[in-house]
Amino acid sequence: MLANTSQMLLRNISDLTGNILIVEPPADELARSLLPELPAPTKLSCYTSNAATAQSWQIPDITCYFSALPEFQQQFDTVVIYYPKSKEQLSLTLAAIAPALTDSSQIFLVGDNKGGIKSLSSHAEKLGLQAHKLDNAKHCLWYCLNGSLAALTKPRFSQQQFTINHTTLNVCSIAGVFNHGKLDTGTALLLNHLQHITKGSVLDFGCGSGVIGAFLKKNNSAINLYCSDVSALATEATKQTLQANNLQGTVITADGLPAKPACFDHIVSNPPFHTGIKTDYSISETFISQSKDRLNPGGSLTLVANTHLAYQTLLEQTFGKVTVLAKANGFVIYQTIKR
Template sequence: MLASTSQLVLRNIEDLSGKVLLVEPAADSLAQELIHQAPQLELSCYSTDTAVATNWQHSNVKLYTDVSPNFTDTFDTVVLFYPKSKEQLGFTLAQIKTAIGQQTQLFVCGDNKGGIKSLSSHAGKLGLSANKLDNAKHCLWFSLFGDFSQLADISASSFTISTAGESLILHSLPGVFNHGKLDTGTALLLDNLPQVSHGTVLDFACGCGVVGAMLKRKHPAIELFSSDISQLAVKATELTLAANGLSGRVIAADGLPDTPKLFDCIVSNPPFHTGIKTDYSIVESFIRQSAQRLAKHGSLTIVANSHLAYLELLQQAFKQVEVVAKANGFVVYRAH
C-alpha cells in the first residue's frame, strides 16, 4: 500500500527526470512503482529510517543511510518528504546540499496534517523560496529553490539534566524524539528504573540515549545495548554515551536487535507513531518480541501515556505485570 505522499509523487511523476534522489520517503512500495512506471529514471534514496532503507535496498536502488552522506555527484531531481519535525527540514537540506547542483530541481511533498502548509514561511526562514504546484490526496507538492549551498551545517545540540540522583550530558539531533529536552514520560521512567546490577540490558527506541546512559551510570557492570530505528537517534546516543564516558553498543534496528539473543532487562519509552499516524502495532510487536527475548527472571519496564491500553497487552504476554508509578498523565509498567 502506498502512503498518500507517495501517491502524490506518482501523480507528478512527469516532474521527475534523470538521476533522482528520494529523501526520507515512507516505508511503502514507492520504489517498485517508480521502477515500473518510469524505468528510465536513475533512482537513489537517502533515508535515516532503518525500515525504509531496508525496503529500498530490496529494490536494488542506490542507498545512502549515513546521517552525513557522502554524495560524489549532484542529481537532476531531488524529492524531499516533509519531516514530522519542522526543525529537521533545515538539518536534512544541509545534509544533502552537496547533492544539489545549479540545475537540480527540488520538490517537497508532505501530508497536510504534517505541517506542509507552512512550507513557504519555513523556507523563507532558511533563505529559500517555495512554490505550490499540486494539491491532492490531502497532500501538497511544492518546488523549492534558492541557494542551498548557503545552508549552515547543524551539529548536535547538547544539554544537561539532573535527575534520579545523577547528572548527565545529553546530545540530540533534529528528528530525534523530543529533540533538545527531556520529556515528561521519560523523566518519570528515569525515577523508576529497574535495579539491575549486571547482565545484558537493552534501551529500546533509545532516542538521545538518556535511559541507557542513566542505567549504565547507576550500574556500571551491566552490558548496555541501545537500539533505535532511526540513524539520527543512533548517532545522538553514541554522542551521549561518549560525552559521559560510558560504554555501550548502539544498534540501528527495526524492532529488537538480532543480538544478543536474550536480554536480562529491557527498558523503553516505546513509540506509538509511524510518521504522523498513531500505530499501535509497533508496541504490540515490541511487547511480544520482548516476552520472547527476555532471559529467565528477566523484566520489561516501559513508560506510556496513561490513556494507552498497554496493561492488557502486557498481561497477554507476561505472567506478572505491575504498575510501578503514575504521574502527570504517564504510567510506568514492569512485567516479568
Template sequence: MVPQSEVLIRQYNYLSGRVLFINAPTDDLLSHLEDNIDPSVWTWNFNDLQYFQSQQANVHFGVEFPEGEFDQAVIFVPKSKEMLNYLLHNVASHLAKGASVFLVGEKKGGIERAAKQLLPFGQSLKLDSARHCQLWQMTLDATIAKKALKDWAQRYTVETPNGELKICALPGVFSQNRLDIGTATLLPYLSQVTSGKIADFGCGAGVISAYLAKLNPKNRIFAMDVDAFALASTQMTFEENQLTPEQIEIKAVTGIADAPLFLHAIVSNPPFHMGIETDYNASETLCKTSRRHLKSGGELWIVANRFLNYPTLIEQNFGRCTVKADQQGFKVLFASTQKNVKE
C-alpha cells in the same frame, strides 16, 4: 501508492537525471518513474531500508547525506520542522547552484508550513495541488557551506538521583528539547533494574541508556532504535558524558525481534509514532514477545501512557504485571520471567 507519490508522478516531466528521493514512502513510486530518471533513496528508518533493499533500489541508510553526485532532490515532508531544516541545508550544500529541489507532502502533514522553509534557499513555485497534497519546486540560489552533524544537536541536562546527565538530541528525535514526562517518571526506578546485559528499546536520545551505564560500569547496554538519528544521538550522549564506549552497542532494529537473547533486562519508553501517524504495533509486540529475549529471571521495565492496555498484554505473556508508579498520566510497569524455568 500514497497520495504524495501520486501527485509527484503527475508532474514527472520535471524530474530528470540523478534524483535523490529523501524520506520516500514505501510504495511502488520508483517503478513508475521514466527511464531518464536514475533514482536513489535516502532513509533513516531501518524498516524502510529493508523495504527498498527488497525492491533492489539504490538506498542509503543513515544521518549523513549519501555519497555521490545528484542533479535533483525530492523531499517528502518529515514530521519535524527541525528535520526539514537539516535536510534542506544538506541538499543546498551538496547540489549545484540552479538545481531543482522538490518538496511534496500532505496538507495535514504541514506542507504549507514546510514550503515557507524553502525561502532562504531559493525561489519556489507550487507545481501542483491534489489529493490533499501539494508539490513545490525550489531552484537553488547558491551552494552553501556544509555544517557538522554535532552542530545540529540540541543539548540539555537531566538531573538524576546519581548526578547530572548531558543529553544530545539531533533533529527529529523524540524529546529533542527537554526530558519527556514518561522518561522522567521512569528514571527513579532505573536503579532497581537488574544489572548485566540490558536492552534499551526505542533509545531515542539515549537518556535511559546513558543513565543505566552510569549506574553500573559493568552494565552492557544495547541501545536499539529504528531511527538512525536516534542512534546517532545516543552515541553522542554517551560521548558527551564520557561513558565507557565498551558499555554500549548501538543497534538499528525493525522491532524487538531483532534484540539479543538472554538479556538480564529490557527497559523501554516505547515508541508509538510512525511519521505523523500513531502506531502501537512495535510497543504492543514488545509487551507480547519480549520475554523470549530475557534469560530466566530477566526483567521488563516499561513506562507508558496510563490509558494504554499494556498491563493486560504483559500479564497475558508474563503471568503478572506490577504497576510500580502511576503519576502524571504515565505508568511504570514491571514484569519478570520465572527463575529456574527453562525458557
C-alpha cells in the same frame, strides 16, 4: 501499500528527470512502484535514516544511502524531500543535500496536510528560498523549492546537560531525534523506577538520544548495555551521548528488537506509538509480544506509556502478571517479570 504522500509523488512523476534522489520516504512500496515507471536513462537513489525504509529500498539498480547524515558520491538533477516532522529538521535536510546539487537541480517537497507542510512558504522565505505549490490531492501538497541552499548551516549534533535524581548526563541530539533537546516527562518518570536494574545485559529499546541507557550505565557500571533504535539519527545521538559521559555500550540500528544478543536480563523502554504523524500501536504491540522470548528467566520488562494507551492488557496477555510501579502526569510505569 503506498502512503498518500507516495501516491502524490507518483501522480507528479513527470516532474522527475535525470538522476533522482528521494529523501526520507516512509517505509512503503514506493521504490517498487516508482522504478518501473521512470524512463531510461533515469537513475534512482534514496537517502534515509530509517532502518525500515532502508530495507524497503534494497532493490537492484537503486542506490540507498542509509546513515544519520548523508554523504553523497554523486550529484542529482531532481530531489524529492518528504516533509519532515519539524521545520528545524527540514533546514538540516536541505543543508545536508546541498553538496549533492547543481545550479540546475530541481527540488520538490511532498507532505501530508496535517504534517506541517502548509507553512512551507513562510519557512522557505526565512531561509531565503521560494516555495511554489504545484499540486493538492490525496490530503497532500506537492511543492517546488527555488533558491540557493549554499548559505544553510551544516547539520551538527548538539549537547544538553540534564540532572535526573542527582545523576548529571550530557545528552547529544539533533532535530529528528525524539524530543530533541528536551527530557520527556514519561522518560523522567521511568528513570525514577529502574532501581531493580544493577547488573546483567540490559536493552534500552527505542533509545532516541540514549538518555535511559546512559542513565542506567552511569549508575550501574556492571551492566552490559545495549541501545537500539530504528533511526540512524537516534543511534548516532546515542553513541555521542555515551561518549560524552565516558560510558561503554553497544548501539544498534534496527527495526524492532535487534537480532543479537539472543536474550537480555532486562529490557527498558519508552516505546514508540507514532509512525510519522499517525498514531501507530503496532510497533509497540510487536515489541511487547516479542520481548518475552528475548528475556532470560527472571528478566524484567519495564516501560513507560501514556495512560490512554491500552498496554496493560497486552502485557497481561503476554506475561501474565503486570505491576504498575507509578502513575503521574498522564504516564504510567509498567513492570513485568518473565517467569
